Each structure stands twice: as structure tokens, then as C-alpha cells.
Amino acid sequence: MPNILMPALSPTMEEGKLSKWLVKEGDTVSPGDVLAEIETDKATMEVEAVDAGTVGKLLVEEGTDAVKVNTPIAFLAVEGEDEAAPAEKAPDAAAPKESEQPGPDAAEAKSSQPTITEKAAPAAPQFTAESDPDLPEGVEMVEMTVRQALNEAMAEELRRDERVFVMGEEVAEYQGAYKITQGLLQEFGARRIIDTPITEHGFAGLGVGAAFAGLRPIVEFMTFNFAMQAIDQIINSAAKQLYMSGGQVSAPIVFRGPNGAAARVAAQHSQDYSAWYSHIPGLYVIAPYSAADAKGLLKAAIRSDTPVVFLENEILYGQTFEVPKVDDYVLPIGKARIARKGKDVTIVAYSMGMRYATQATEKLVAAGVDVELIDLRTLRPLDSATVIESVKKTGRCVTVEEGWPQGSIGSEIAARVMEEAFDYLDAPVMRVTGKDVPMPYAANLEKLALPNVDEVIAAVNAVTYRS
Amino acid sequence: MARKAAANAAKNQSPTNFPEFTAEEELQAYRDMLLIRRFEEKAGQMYGMGLIGGFCHLYIGQEAVVTGITMASEKGKDAQITGYRDHGHMLVMGLDPKGVMAELTGRQGGLSKGKGGSMHMFSNEHRFYGGNGIVGAQASLGTGLAFASKYTGDGSVSITYFGDGAANQGQVYESFNMAKLWNLPVVYIIENNRYAMGTSVERSSATTDFSQRGASFDIPGEQVDGMDVRMVRDAARRAIEHARSGKGPYILEMxxxxxxxxxxxxxxxxxxxxxxxxxxxxxxPIEQSKKRMLERGIIDEARLKELETEIRAIVTEAADFATNDPEPDTAELWTDIYAPA
Incomplete structure (x- = not known):
């Protein structure tokens, strides 16, 4: 005879009042019949029969308060069941666990280390980035803007893989709001280069759905400011999909577009989302500075089975860099680039932060400071190893970015350096960031809100005690 | 055009012209619906025992919807996607009840290895894409499944379910617009169960005929008796045929x-x-189906009882498995975050 147990009506319910029996001993019940009413502090709920049978003894009187969850409240004789059969197995091993007992009592705890009662989480797997590919001896370097590099990366991948397509606002007929998709419609046609309505939430979700079904979408946001309309699909649908499905369904998709401040476009159009996206497990987040990195990393992003947020910068689009002329230039995601080797101080930057850092480095080197400059390139997974190794050598670290200070990439670097290289530090890590204000429109105020070369130099002077 | 389609549908569903099932279809539908009902009752019981945690949204009462629609679809070819009230969809699509129940209890043998729970289960093989916890998100995702179908030309239809609550989300209309603009093969199934959590349709919606919510995009729609599996299958056939033949999206309000x-x-x-x-x-829906079968002599009381026993055995087996299967290995904490390189 299976017991009817006091049910839990919510994940947090521990006990309740059995307010009323709606059946009596000897009644025949079918599945779904209401047996009793119970009351909790939140609600009155009905207990329904799950099995057909005859109500045996009622074990708890109606009106009883504080009946613990899982207490037997009645017996039920199941139709056709041998009455002598053993009672339904109590869900012993798998039963809801007793709430953890509080640790050792206070007196005991005072005199010794607190005992850890919860099983510790297994250690996170170490992330090890691959190295950049070796370039052939004497490889030709060609001058190219970041815009051209991004355009070439997409064109090459579109040629390589029929499943790749580009969608976004003005990407096709208009040739791209910032001309990153110039010429793609002409080469690949309207089936693969798709103008969308102004509908970020919708087309981001549509892209993720297409990725579930095996395509490899490149979704362009005219700027990442507009991707806030779509951030639910990026995080809840794309980033978490593989994990929630136990590894079954992935979302190979690239969300790309300009991120951060442009010039004089004010608060709603000038925001750096680097730290936001870098917070999310399940995403790769890439923010290149140079044209070569833009090309090699965008190609890697399009080939990645993990969803990628690829953060470009409008001001860098027109900047020219040298790009190696090789057939298929693909860079490893998650590997920082040491832009200059040095031994006095480590400067860590990415995207536009690299422009300030590079200019500051030139001045500092001229003044006799041997700077090691690291371009993170990828923000998740973050190449801690390269940064830590550098700080162990220099003992000093300055971070540079345009984003806000609280919860910034610099904050994360500072924490990791403290955790992994504390004993090597000769000065606290210093962050150079955008000011903690919405972006002002006025030219003078905008200039003040952004980081600048002098602030980087001042920070380096401070950590090297040269000021 | 939308109105015309609805008028046709009304004619098809007039009481003198019920779309009858064959004996075999009646039995199959009854069996599928009964499996959902008994499975969900068991899930409710196991929730009460503390074996299932968090949120658990039961499909009891709505069984005819997913059963009738799946009967009209091509299994293994057409994609289906829904919100968090998803157990019934998986059972009817042929996913293993043991795997579904073990996911509800968060065990290693669950369809998502215990890492998704009641609201997050998926199957590439059966083309079931969840199991989505954010109200309305599946409307855009399902439109993307249809986009992929059109892009590859594989001839599949995306069957995208959402509720009367989700029908007021903005991205649903963003999706309607793109689906019609590009004539994507998607059938939107609006499961109108009258209450978005605790708020009735009348208290939440300026217009309550959801079948006409696609009118401004020129998407045809019908209201269907979602408690009669025959009506559901009949309407779904029309809608799926419309989508598969390249005419674009279709809305069925159940x-x-x-x-x-x-x-x-x-x-x-x-x-x-x-x-x-x-x-x-x-x-x-289940009682209606039973009554019809008895009246038509398709089944007798003895066979009904046998069927009940068979279904209960499946559910009991699933519940036992889900109760005794171990929790996922702690190493699973760190797997499936990034796709293997």
C-alpha cells in the first residue's frame, strides 16, 4: 500500500497545514481526484491522487498544523495490487537532501578553523591558448585598413563555407553602414548577404535559430549599442545553449559590429560592452586592435562552433596596419599578443585602449622606461598566462581601456595579478579607464571622459615611482 | 487574405463536417495524449516529493495540441520549438520518457545530462530545439529554424509554439514581419490556455483573437478547438502544407x-x-477521444484498461529510472561550456 505523502508545493516549502480532507477512508479515487487541501503561508493548494485505488487509513487529522513535507498522510490501496506487497519504496538515496546541518557549534568553531561541510567544486580546467601560426620566412606584408581586413576575412570565409551568411541592417544594398560588407552582395548574392528590417531582437534570435539548425550566421549590429535590444538572445539563447543541452546543440554564430565610443555621438551611442560580454561563460569575446588581428581572428570566429561576440571599433576602421600576405591567415582565439617586449612595466590593453597604450609606450621608451605592451585581443577566454608571466618579470602593471572602471577588464586583470603574482608586485596595479559618467556630447567634456595618453604615462610613472 | 483563410477554416470545422480519424489514428492519438497525462501527473507527484526542483510547468489539459500537430508533421524532418511547458512535446516527438523524467530530477541520464532541467531539453536527432525559458524567445529562434530550411532547401517546416502570454512580446512581431517578408516555412502555434501565469487574456490583451495577430503582416490565421485532437490535426495539415509549399508563415491559435x-x-x-x-x-481531450472510440467500437473497456496499464508501466519505469539514476558527475560542472575545438 503506497503512502500518500505530504507534498511540497514549491521548492522552498518545508511544512504546511493539512486544512481539509476531501475524501474519507474507504473512498475509491482515480488519478486527478482531489484528496485534500493544504495551506502554506503563500497559498491554499489541492493534493491530487496519482494512482487509482481505495483510500486506507487517514494518518493526519484535518486541521493539523506544521505537517512536514514527505510525512505520510494516508494509505492508498492500489487497484489490483497485492495488499501484502511491500509499501512503495521510499525514495531513500535520491530523496531530497536534508538541509545541510549548520557547521560545528559556535564554541568549537571559535578555537579552530571552520570546517568546510560542502563538497568543494572541482577545479576549473586550465585554459591554454595556442600560439600564433609561424609565418613563412620573408613573408610579404601588405598595408591594409582594419575595414579591408574585416571585409577580406568575411569574403574568404563566405567562399570557403556555403553555410556562412551575413545578415544585418544595411549590409547588402547599402554596402554596410560603415562599409565593412562592401562588395559582398555583388559577389555572393542576396541569398547570403541579407538586409534585415530594423529589428535587432528579432534578427539576433533568428540568427541563433539558424545556427541551431546548422548554418553559420554572421550577424552585424550597426553598432553594439543597438545590440542591447538583442542581448537576451545573445546570452540566454546562444551562450547557454550548449551547456543547457548537455553538449547536444551548439550555436555557431558571430555577432559583430563597432563597439565603444565613436566621436560626438553622446551617451546612447558611445558605450564599451567589452566587460559585459566578457562576463558570460559560453561566449568567446574578441576585441582586436590591428588589421592583422582583425582578419585572423574574424576568420577564426566564423569557424568557431562556440558563439562569438566580435567587438570592432569605428575609429580604428580607417587605421592602416601591415597584414601578412598568406593564403589562409587564421589566429588562435584566446591568445594575447606581446606588442613590445620590455622589463620595467607591463601595460595591458585591447582595441582602442591599444592606441593610447602604443602612443604612451613610444614616449615612455624614449624617456628610458622599458615597457612591455600586451594586446589582449581576446577578452574571453582571457590569456592570463601571458599577463602573469609578464608581471612576474616587470613587477608592475597598468591596464588601459575605454570602458567604465567598475567591473572593467582592468579590474579583472588586477584581480588575477593579485591572486597569481602578488609576491612579484612592486606596486599596486593601476587602471586607466573611461570616466565613470555617461558619455557627454560637448567636445571638451567628451575628451575628458575618455582615457588619454597622458593618463597612461601618469599611471606608469606612479607604478614605477618615477613621479 | 487572412480573414478568408479563417472563414474557410470555420467551414471545415462545422459540426456537420468533423475531420474524422481512422481507428488507427484515434488509437495513436489517445495513446500519445494518455502518455502525456500520466507522465505529467507523475511529474507533479515527484515534484511534491521533492525529487523535482525549481520550476515545473505541466501540460495537463493541453495534450491534444501537440499530439494533433505532431500527427500532421513529418517526424525527424520538421523542427519543433516551444517555451518551458515542453514535456508533452518531447514525449510525442518520440524522445525517451526516461530521459525526460531524469532531466526533471537532474540526473546524469537526463536528456541534457541533468544540466538543463524541466525547461531546457533538446534533440538534434528529433529536431526538437527546446525547451526555452524566456517567454517569446522561441518565436525568433523558430523563425531562424525556418530560415535555415529555406536557405538549405531541405523542405522542412519549423513548428514554433508559444502561449497567449508570449503573444504580447515585441519579438514575436519582429519575427512575423521577417517570416512573411522572406516567406519562411514556419507555422506559429499560439497555445491559448487563457492565462499568462495569473493574468487572463482579457486582462492582458487589447485584442484577444490571437489568430488575427498576423493580419498586418498578411499572415493567415485560424482559431482552432485545441481540445479536439481531430480539429488540431486537420488545421495543422493545412498550415504545414501552406508553409511547405513556399507560401510563407501561418498562424494557428489553439x-x-x-x-x-x-x-x-x-x-x-x-x-x-x-x-x-x-x-x-x-x-x-482524452475523455472525448475515449468516448468516440467506445461509440465507434474501436476499443472496449478491457482494452482501455490494458492500454492504461501499458502507459502506467512506461511512466513508472521512467520515474524509477529518474529516481535511482545518479546525479551528474561533478566533473560535468565544467563541460559543454565551449564547443570542442
């Missing part, structure tokens, strides 16, 4: 009802007991 609360912790104070009782007594 007039249905959930007997249980929104989730397990819902006291259901927003509706009367009489409403629930009369719905169960007069409109229950």
Missing part, C-alpha cells in the same frame, strides 16, 4: 486550457474552481 497552475507553486486563485471543473468534465 483554444486550449491548462488544468494545473502555471507552475507547481501557483495557487490558481485567478480562476474559479467551477471553470476548471466544467472544462475537465465537458472538454477533456
Amino acid at each position: 483554444m486550449t486550457y491548462r488544468y494545473r497552475g502555471h507552475s507547481m507553486s501557483d495557487p490558481a486563485k485567478y480562476r474559479s474552481k467551477d471553470e476548471v471543473t466544467s472544462m475537465r468534465a465537458e472538454r477533456d
